[in-house]
Each structure stands twice: as structure tokens, then as C-alpha cells.
Amino acid sequence: MIKGLLNIDENLASSIALRYAGQLTDILSMQIQATHVEEPDAKQRSAGTGWVQRTWERGIEEAGMQTVLRLIKTENPNCNFIANPKIFVGDRDDEILEELRKGRYELFVEGNVNTSNVNDFYRLITSPLYSKSPCPMLVLKNLVVPKKGVILVGDGVDPQKLIAQFIKIAKTAKVDFDLVHYKFQENNELVFLDKREGGSYLADTESLLKENGFSVQSSKVICGTPEQAADSFREYGLAITTFPTRRSPRMEMLAHIPTPLILCR
Template structure:
């Protein structure tokens, strides 16, 4: 049974991620634990301590519980029975990290509304929560069906962290997987090709059998197809992945702002599976 922690707020993005997570439970054995962290800035805290502070915190928690309960009730027709949500007050990233580490979840999920702003996406994936999460993360942008998954492997990168992260969650699923090897070039038009017609940049692969990553995925009995992409624009490449219900990729922990992977993933309109390497 896969243990998933789903972060919720009283907003549309949380409604989308919750329904997406519930759809996943139809494909894999997954237990969903929802959690909301009521984050209050320094000016929002009352002066003093003791009874005054305790009363204030109880009121804040009650309000948060009511808002999250309304969200869960609205999504109840689309979800399996869920455990009671966990509600806490504190710094959001710290509270979520503590929960992930203490309870040993297999995946963390949260929603974010789809945007063309790559800067905001980069800030999120470089946040403390995303850099130190002890498990893969699924960031849901739109409500889509997870019938087909794309795993993106940049040329000369290590495939094992991404394939391992995917198998950790979907090893019991019959999801169709496209394994996409890609590289960026500064000039020339984008070219794509299936294994039978490999990219001119890697013609020798057309004569070989499935690569190690594909063989690892095939061992679970899934349908796997490999293809190669040469692309000059992360934006165009990302937009071309709109038919996938989930797009997986790994980001280096020391990736700088010049890294093109966050920009690519920011342009993907569907959900994104993130791992670190």
C-alpha cells in the first residue's frame, strides 16, 4: 500500500490535486492522508502566551478545520473514504517536512494552478520542502487522467533515480510509459523519433535493444516505448507533452537558474513527478 501525503488549502488548486489523487487510487493501491498547515505571519500572532494564546490557536484551528471539511465534502463523491485531515499551525514547509519524515510517506502531492511563469515554478522546486523531501513529489497543475506517463531522461543523465521514483509509486499499475530521451540544441528545428526511427543524434540506438531504463520498467509488465527528442526550446517541448497524465523528471539538487529542466517542467500542463539526483 502506497502512503501519500496530500497538502490542502481552501482553494481551487487543492480541489484539483485531491481529485487527481483520488483518481490515482483507482489505478494503484494508495492510502491518502490529507494535511493542512495554517501558516500565520509574525504580525498575525497575538501578544502574550498562556490562556490567551491557547484560545487564539483553538479558534484558528477550528476555522481551518471547517474550511478543509468543506473542501473534502465537496470532493467526497469523487474519492474513496479518507482518514480525518491533519491540521496544524506553524511554518508550512517545516510542518510538512516533519510529517513526511516522521510517518515515512512514499509520495507527497500538492496542487498549483498552471502558469507560464517559469520563475515561480523554479522558486517552488528550489524551496526547502522540495529540496529535502524524503520522497518523490507529484505537483498537479490540471485535472487529467493518468492513463499515459512520460519519463524524461536528459542525454547523458543517470536514469536510475527517476525510474526508481516512478516504480516506487506505480509498480502495481498498468500505466503506459513513454521513456523520452532528450537534449537541447541552440540551432535547428526540433526533431523527434521512435525507437524504430531513432534521432540522427543517436543513430546507433536504433540497432540496439531496449535500454537499461526501459528493461527496468518492462520487468513490471508495463507497456514501454522509447523515443528521442532534439529540441531547442523548453517551452515548445513542454507544451508538446500535453497528452500525458503525468510527466516525470529529475532535478539536480544544485541546479541553478540557468538549468533548463525547471523551465521545461514549468511548461508542462499536466501533473509533474519530481525526484532529486
């Protein structure tokens, strides 16, 4: 059973994440620890030290706990929670990174509503939390039923690294996966190419999956603009790929993809 850390804030993205997490713990055989970071602004920061500082922090933590419990109560997810939510006070990215390392989590989960601005996604994946994360990151953009998953390969994807992480996460998964190689091209509509067009990316990934006792339902090569490709993944309830290393059509495609997305390193 894998161990995941779910970040919760009081917003739409977390509402989606909580509801999806209920389904996720079932299909990925996963235990979840909920967390929330209270980030006090400069005005809120206590000027005191010692017990004054600790009392102030306890008050902030208590408020954070109430927020998280209220959200959990509202969404009432059918989640396999490990323990009570962990509340931290401080810088969001730093606190979560520390918890991910200390708790040896195998997956970080959080909601992040899809926007039309690719820069929002770029900022997310280059944030300290995502760029230094010790484990794969699951970005929940929409609430979908994870009936089927997809492994995404393409330019910049290292099949070895991707499949090593995929095996860890999906070893007990109760859903089937497809394998898709994305190629960028300005087309009027999305085109499906012969599997041979996927070259070594597709062949290597298939071999690695086979070596590890996995098989995919289908493998295909798609070709089109990032938006066209992203839109075609709506049939999937979960997508897994590696972090894009630079701004590229693949990064744009991942920015637009509406499906919950696991990014590995």
C-alpha cells in the same frame, strides 16, 4: 498500497489537486492523508503563553479544519482518505516536512497552477519543502485523466535513482508508461529522433525497467525548445522524472509541462 500526503489550501490549485487525487488513488493504488497548514501572520500571532497560546492555536486549527472540510465537500473527490485531515499551525514548509518524515509518506501531492514565468517553478523546486523532501513530490498543474504516463529522462537525470523511485510508486499502477528522452535544440518545431540519439540515458533506463519487470509502451527521443517539448506531453496524465539540479532547458521544460509531474530525488 502507497501512502501519500495531500496538501490542501483554499485555492484553484487545491481544487484541481483534490479532483485529480480521486483518480490518482485508483490508478496508483494509493491511500491519501489530507493536510493543511494555517500560517498566521505576525499580527495574528498570540502574545500569550500556556493555555492562552494553546486555545489560540486550537481556534486557528479549527478554522483550518473548516476550510479543508468545506473544500473537500465542494469537490467531493472519490478519494481513499486514511483519516480526517491533519491541520497544523506554523510555517508551511516546516510543518509539512515534519509530517512527511514522521508519517513515512511515500509521495507528497499538491496543486500548483502552471504559470508562464519559469522563475515561479524554480522558486517552487528550490523551496525548503521541495529541496528537503524525504519523498517524491507530485505537482498537479492541471486536471487531466491519467490514462497514460511518461518517464522523462535527459541531461542530469540519474536513471538508477529515477527507476528506483518509479518502481516504488508505479509498482501497482493501472496505466501504461512511455519513455521519453528530451534533448534541447532551437527548432521551428519538435523533432523526433532515432532512439540511438538517446544514448546511454535511454538504453540504461530501458534495461533497468526490464530488470524490474517493467516494460514501456514506447520509447522515443524528442528534440526542440522547452516549450515545444512541454506541449507535446499534453497527451499524458502523469509524468515522472528527477529534480532538475540547476537552471537548464530541462528545468524550463518541466516548468512549462502542463501534465501532473512527479519529481524524484
